[in-house]
Amino acid sequence: MLDRSAVAASNPAAAPATAPLAANGLIKQYDQTGVLKGVSLAVEPGTVLGLIGRNGAGKSTLIRAMLGLIEPDAGTATVWGESALRMGDAVKERLGYVPQQPEAMAWLQVGEMLDFIGRFYPRWNAAYVDATLERWQLPRNRLLAKLSPGERQRVAIIRALASQPELLVLDEPASALDPVGRRELLREIASRAGDSGTTVLFSTHIVSDLERVASHVAFLHEGRLLLHSELDSLKERNLRLHVPEAVAAQLREDVPGEVSRRPHPYGGLSITVLRGEGAPWPDLVQVPGVRAEALPLEDLFIEVSA
Numbered sequence: 634m635l636d637r638s639a640v641a642a643s644n645p646a647a648a649p650a651t652a653p654l655a656a657n658g659l660i661k662q663y664d665q666t667g668v669l670k671g672v673s674l675a676v677e678p679g680t681v682l683g684l685i686g687r688n689g690a691g692k693s694t695l696i697r698a699m700l701g702l703i704e705p706d707a708g709t710a711t712v713w714g715e716s717a718l719r720m721g722d723a724v725k726e727r728l729g730y731v732p733q734q735p736e737a738m739a740w741l742q743v744g745e746m747l748d749f750i751g752r753f754y755p756r757w758n759a760a761y762v763d764a765t766l767e768r769w770q771l772p773r774n775r776l777l778a779k780l781s782p783g784e785r786q787r788v789a790i791i792r793a794l795a796s797q798p799e800l801l802v803l804d805e806p807a808s809a810l811d812p813v814g815r816r817e818l819l820r821e822i823a824s825r826a827g828d829s830g831t832t833v834l835f836s837t838h839i840v841s842d843l844e845r846v847a848s849h850v851a852f853l854h855e856g857r858l859l860l861h862s863e864l865d866s867l868k869e870r871n872l873r874l875h876v877p878e879a880v881a882a883q884l885r886e887d888v889p890g891e892v893s894r895r896p897h898p899y900g901g902l903s904i905t906v907l908r909g910e911g912a913p914w915p916d917l918v919q920v921p922g923v924r925a926e927a928l929p930l931e932d933l934f935i936e937v938s939a
């Protein structure tokens with residue numbers, strides 16, 4: 634029932650080849666199971682793209698393929714136009730990445746690791762490191778092996794941000810953080826994007842985190858990208874229509890932009906519509922007796938993947 638034309642219309646225009654990050658037709662299988670089934674996605678400069686999807690949707694695999702950390706079976710990924718699989722040092726210096734499970738250099742102390750990594754980055758901000766370690770109460774002399782998962786994630790975030798990257802990629806950055814840490818991180822992402830124009834891609838399965846900070850959203854479901862849109866536009870372009878039985882009986886075809894259709898418990902139908910960018914609402918919206926309501930994003934994702 635998903636109206637592919639409406640969804641395609643919701644995708645932002647194709648990015649130039651020099652987009653900070655772009656995937657084109659990525660396919661990846663593990664054990665003969667398709668994990669990425671032809672994903673194309675461009676992250677535009679200065680945007681904060683929230684990649685959302687359920688557990689196992691393929692978010693980490695997509696991020697890793699886009700950064701050249703795994704080789705896709707087909708398709709290409711580029712970072713500022715350069716093949717992700719053959720990224721040079723000059724491109725790597727402009728990129729910050731926080732993996733879902735940061736691998737620490739367990740035998741080093743927090744401060745030693747950060748000082749060591751800092752030598753590879755010309756724009757390393759040592760003052761930011763010191764201030765953030767103090768604010769997050771992470772002693773420089775703690776062994777990385779002794780950190781809790783949340784503390785390890787914080788150190789990985791400091792490491793990525795201290796290099797003052799132009800492109801910041803975070804894979805479920807908040808998964809091990811407490812609510813205060815989560816909020817702080819989201820604020821930091823928003824301010825980096827706002828003040829320095831940093832381009833950000835972050836994955837999450839928490840819709841409220843996405844709404845707090847993302848300018849754009851991409852919804853990945855079972856290895857396919859079902860939506861890619863500006864967040865505000867997506868909120869304005871969807872409606873759930875409650876259609877009384879008498880009107881439903883007259884409906885012969887799909888409604889333009891129809892995404893899903895469910896029988897109403899008390900008769901009639903509930904139809905979710907996502908109109909294309911600039912497209913009008915379907916005529917059904919005006920029919921007497923039809924009631925329309927905007928959907929919370931979480932519900933829209935459920936309907937789109939139904």
Ligand SMILES: Nc1ncnc2c1ncn2[C@@H]1O[C@H](COP(=O)(O)OP(=O)(O)OP(=O)(O)O)[C@@H](O)[C@H]1O
Pocket residue numbers: 663664668686687688689690691692693694695733805838
């Ligand atoms: N190296 C691997 N070998 C085999 N299967 C893998 C491998 N990496 C990922 N998968 C499988 O691919 C699917 C997608 O995994 P992925 O980690 O990309 O999902 P995700 O959306 O990031 O999930 P989550 O939100 O739980 O982190 C899962 O079914 C996973 O088991």
